Amino acid sequence: MTTIAELPPGFADKVLSAQSTFRSVMDAMARPGSVQRIVPTAGTALTMMRGTAAIALTLFDHDTPLWLDARMTEASDVVKWLKFHTGAPVVQDSSIAAFALISDGGSLPALERFALGTNEYPDRSTTLILQVDSLDAGRGFELRGPGIDGVATLHASIKPFDLFERLRVNEALFPRGIDLVLVADDAVVAIPRTTRVVNKGS
Amino acid sequence: MNAPAYNFAYLDEQTKRMIRRAILKAIAIPGYQVPFASREMPMPYGWGTGGVQVTAAILGPQDVLKVIDQGSDDTTNAISIRKFFAKTAGVATTTATIDATVIQTRHRIPETALHENQVLVYQVPIPEPLRFLEPRETETRRMHALAEYGLMHVKLYEDIARFGHIATAYAYPVKVNARYVMDPSPTPKFDNPKMDNCPALQLFGAGREKRIYAIPPYTQVVSLDFEDHPFEPYRFNAPCALCGTENSYLDEIVTDDQGSRMFVCSDTDYCEGRQAVGHHGSLSAAPYKDKAGPHG
Numbered sequence: 001m002t003t004i005a006e007l008p009p010g011f012a013d014k015v016l017s018a019q020s021t022f023r024s025v026m027d028a029m030a031r032p033g034s035v036q037r038i039v040p041t042a043g044t045a046l047t048m049m050r051g052t053a054a055i056a057l058t059l060f061d062h063d064t065p066l067w068l069d070a071r072m073t074e075a076s077d078v079v080k081w082l083k084f085h086t087g088a089p090v091v092q093d094s095s096i097a098a099f100a101l102i103s104d105g106g107s108l109p110a111l112e113r114f115a116l117g118t119n120e121y122p123d124r125s126t127t128l129i130l131q132v133d134s135l136d137a138g139r140g141f142e143l144r145g146p147g148i149d150g151v152a153t154l155h156a157s158i159k160p161f162d163l164f165e166r167l168r169v170n171e172a173l174f175p176r177g178i179d180l181v182l183v184a185d186d187a188v189v190a191i192p193r194t195t196r197v198v199n200k201g202s
Numbered sequence: 203m204n205a206p207a208y209n210f211a212y213l214d215e216q217t218k219r220m221i222r223r224a225i226l227k228a229i230a231i232p233g234y235q236v237p238f239a240s241r242e243m244p245m246p247y248g249w250g251t252g253g254v255q256v257t258a259a260i261l262g263p264q265d266v267l268k269v270i271d272q273g274s275d276d277t278t279n280a281i282s283i284r285k286f287f288a289k290t291a292g293v294a295t296t297t298a299t300i301d302a303t304v305i306q307t308r309h310r311i312p313e314t315a316l317h318e319n320q321v322l323v324y325q326v327p328i329p330e331p332l333r334f335l336e337p338r339e340t341e342t343r344r345m346h347a348l349a350e351y352g353l354m355h356v357k358l359y360e361d362i363a364r365f366g367h368i369a370t371a372y373a374y375p376v377k378v379n380a381r382y383v384m385d386p387s388p389t390p391k392f393d394n395p396k397m398d399n400c401p402a403l404q405l406f407g408a409g410r411e412k413r414i415y416a417i418p419p420y421t422q423v424v425s426l427d428f429e430d431h432p433f434e435p436y437r438f439n440a441p442c443a444l445c446g447t448e449n450s451y452l453d454e455i456v457t458d459d460q461g462s463r464m465f466v467c468s469d470t471d472y473c474e475g476r477q478a479v480g481h482h483g484s485l486s487a488a489p490y491k492d493k494a495g496p497h498g
């Protein structure tokens with residue numbers, strides 16, 4: 001049983017750390033494929049990377065239903081930490097989640113299980129935050145779309161391996177769709193629903 | 203006792219989180235208007251409360267802020283907002299477009315080309331381009347959902363039928379990333395081509411109407427037109443009377459009651475920058491460098 005006093009702390013400076021983290025995520029979302037760094041750190045358990053923890057403190061609150069994958073849910077410290085620091089309600093039903101935290105990409109549910117928004121309100125969709133092994137080494141991907149000057153290249157080691165094939169549903173769904181934020185330690189890459197990803201091989 | 207009773211950049215953290223989430227969705231769906239819970243600000247609606255809230259949500263201590271109103275750094279609105287953030291966030295401010303990291307604007311896009319490390323924040327009065335054609339929000343929302351923009355083309359066509367050309371001169375509708383028709387805010391249509399494939403991120407905030415929308419960098423922005431009536435940017439056919447440029451958007455200034463007038467750059471930073479390197483126009487009083495002499 002962890003008491004609140006034993007929980008790892010949040011940001012040392014709530015206001016400026018949240019601002020700096022948000023700018024990294026905003027730049028990542030505005031320039032898909034670019035690797036942004038998250039500088040501020042918060043104490044957290046091992047299941048959650050420091051980038052993920054900083055994003056949680058920056059964007060989650062009582063207005064954002066949160067869905068956690070099995071590995072996150074099993075880490076009771078993580079759940080307690082999130083609840084204490086953000087107040088976000090943890091929900092079982094992924095289709096009403098504003099954010100989903102996934103630490104075990106191998107067991108990522110079908111994307112249709114998350115909120116995709118409606119044609120009238122495409123913003124009412126789940127933002128997936130997926131922890132990956134690496135965002136600077138691994139298979140090569142070519143990205144095209146808004147925010148990218150021509151083609152962007154991303155080297156990443158990602159599970160599930162067919163992630164970007166599965167993300168192709170975004171093409172047909174638009175303006176509905178899934179926005180994805182990839183986190184590897186303090187590195188962040190965003191793949192909004194407008195980005196088209198092609199596997200370039202290794 | 204003099205400690206400020208407000209948070210960094212005025213807004214509380216809960217509000218900033220809400221606005222930040224809206225900004226992320228706006229970037230992910232270019233041109234789509236994301237509803238947000240706009241707050242009361244310490245200035246009236248119409249003075250840029252939407253832009254101020256967006257700026258407050260993104261601004262950090264390292265940022266350098268520029269605020270323009272109709273291209274000018276020196277109007278009441280621009281000075282008030284610049285001072286507001288200098289006071290509440292302690293950020294550095296500038297009038298030089300090139301030095302700014304965040305530029306809040308009302309009704310203009312700077313003449314100087316923007317670069318990748320900049321964010322342009324627009325103040326928007328009426329975010330819905332279809333609003334004057336269809337007053338019901340439920341209907342305009344459905345039209346956006348279905349990408350049903352025939353009505354907008356009818357409006358532009360009626361311009362042609364009545365005036366012989368597309369008479370819409372400002373808030374000229376654009377299509378973003380080949381999907382959403384968007385109101386670029388009441389910028390002159392002269393500025394529309396600058397939105398296309400722009401290296402800077404463009405964010406739009408409408409405070410009274412409670413909407414945030416965005417154009418990511420390097421995104422296609424097309425002004426609506428017809429094959430036989432292509433889009434044409436408009437400017438007065440005159441050089442700037444102060445800096446002589448033939449490429450900038452001009453303000454017309456009436457100088458007496460005999461019908462005399464002069465045309466000067468609306469973008470004051472651009473005009474002053476050109477004068478500083480020696481350009482001058484027909485009505486320049488003296489070379490710029492002499493100005494500081496006798497008086498200063």
